[in-house]
Amino acid sequence: MPGFSAKIDGPVTFAYYGVQTMEGKDSIGVAEFREWINATSALSSGPDYREYAEFVDSAGFYTWISIGYWRGDAQRFSDWSSGPKHQSFWESPARLTQTSGYFREVLQTPAERLETLYSDAAMCAGANGGTVPMSSPIQEHNYWGSMRDRIRASGNDALLSSSSASAARSTSTQERHGRVLISGKANLATIRSGEHYEGLIGREKEIYDRELVPSVVEGMLYLRDNPVESGCYSCRHMTETTHSGDTLERKFAVAHFVSLRHLEVWSESHPSHLKIFNRFIEMAQELKGAIKLRLWHEVLVTEAPAQYFEYLNCHEATGMLPYRESVFSSSSRS
Template sequence: MDSNETGLESAIPAHLRVEGSRSPRGDDGRTPPYPSYSARFPETVRAVACAFLGVQSARPLSTAARAASAEIWELCSGENGPSSRERATHTDEQGFDNLVIIAYWDDVEAYRRWFTGNRDSVIGSNAELADHGRWIEAVTPAATGLETLYSSNTFPEGVAQVAADGFSADIREHGYWGSMRDRLPRSQTETLDPEGAPSVPGGSGIIHVEPHENLAIIRSGQDWSGCEQPERDSYFGDVEPHLRAGMDFLTAGGSSIGCYANRYLTSTGADGGLLPQTFGLSFWRSLEDLERWASSHPTHLAIFGSAMRFLQANAGARLRLSHEVYVLRREEQHFEYHNCHPTTGMLGAARSDNGR
């Protein structure tokens, strides 16, 4: 373990730390207000893969769309399939229902073999999609372009499900504006400025969105399965309404502040039933745009304020919070859409002024 005199550990593991060209924003000896942890991967893991594999149709979700999602789920159990997979659902801004499979690999080469063998089936290359659409949003962030933050070190969520070395000790880079950047290994030597804009090369049928350098993605979740009723009442009475309002703003108006797309998803079980877990998934022009929303926009300040009130009112709170952020090279991104409505995910960014 690498820790300072306070017993806190850096979110950046020792093998990814370098002599930096910038000083961390939290490099002032402060003590975080509560414990948080980062996922830990073996040194041999140089990158991970995360694929969001979606189907959509007008409400209610069509039988064909449900069958397609079930087929994709089974494909994930095959050779070179993901080490972790989960399901979620949401209704998007156009009123379309979406079923999403979220798949993670800690072996990018295995992911590439799986993708090469199954891409046509997932996207429906040889299918007539009369009443539903399919989409793939897949990324392979380098270990240096990934940062994570968790309120619990006993219940891995998201990419932490494939982190073979578990969790760090309590980390020091959290609890202040700018800590997200301080947890990113690439930020030690890079400004992470965006280069270019998303675009669609043209054509019809299956549409591929060309991404740009240093696009940022955040998945930020909450799990209240372990909460007693008073804590649930506190969460749904104060925190969740502000969170939903923030998610609604990013979905409807996020393009004005650099958010290309946003989804507010609910996790589901094998039977399709809703689980006591939700997460936001958003795509940003840059890490800086994401940071600016987090630190200064009224919608996020309302979320942050309600969360602080919740933690103060619920000592030993059992609400579990999770957060993973990727800052991606152009070649680490793959966005593909088949028979989807025009504002689906990054397709909407490439077909509007969002791409600037």
């Protein structure tokens, strides 16, 4: 199958803002967060593109996330996040007294540390945001190692990391923290990988529902639950929604790895990923390439100063909280 890449020339800011609660998707905390993020993101300084998703985490907390993409000068995100509409909610003391928890995970990267791959040149997803031109079918595709070859910086940088997922602390969901900032990790590798399954019918839908989805879930649970073995700090498997929370026929996973090499090893050799990969290839061959399932991913390798993780009243197992080699409390940074 052909692969296409978004023609992104400048830097990109990826901002994941989330709310977590044991009270479910219809809770007051989720509604207030959704109203706030939608209003502030609509400002002229807001993101170029947004997507939304929901999932229930390992502790049973319903989580709703807004993912904003700012393309170009990183100052634009800073202007937005330091503005009064943002600060009035994010800095409010109420964030630390409610039953809901809130977090933001922000990654900023130059284009040479980013790669994207789409199975359909007409897809609107992630960093391409529907407005970035797509390439012709690319050569760096369909072989192990092609992911690294699509990251231009890898031509003169091994993108190594001295960090380790073995530094995990307590993952108790009973302990809550106030406002916590976590230092970045050298050459953190982040992948967001998804599928659009609108309109699947017949044999393709049967294979997708009965075989592919369970295999993907199995693989994502392995990454989530085995950080030391896999080198994966955090893995969230989510279903996309609209800005108001209505479910879409799209899923994706976001995973933070110690390094690009850790991601490569899992992709190339671990049974949980090979099961997904091989069954998809078998499906494509069985259906003679006539498939409606559309796949995409984006991979970025960010330097430590270009990462910002902040958690407000979140349980201990949230995101990067279990791996805080350096933790300090503070008012939020723009």
